[in-house]
Amino acid sequence: MSGSVVRVEMDGRIGVLVLDRPRALNAISAALMVEGSDALAGLVADPRILAIVVRGEGRAFSAGFDLKEGAARGTKGG
16 A cells, blocks of 8 residues: 555644545544544644644544454454
8 A cells, every 4th residue: 555544634733533534434443543643643742732633534433353354364353
């Protein structure tokens, strides 16, 4: 996958973390977990931010864990 899977937007003193995998219904992939964690840490560390909103791009907030990626990597639920 190329490109970022999260976006950070600012609305005044509100940081908005956008899950940006609309074709996969914002399913949580390894890349989304890493990029999302990094982006969230950046927002938390910013003294200008008073609140953080997390939203999904497209028609779904998140479909949950990316099962296709997990199956490709051999990850099993438990």
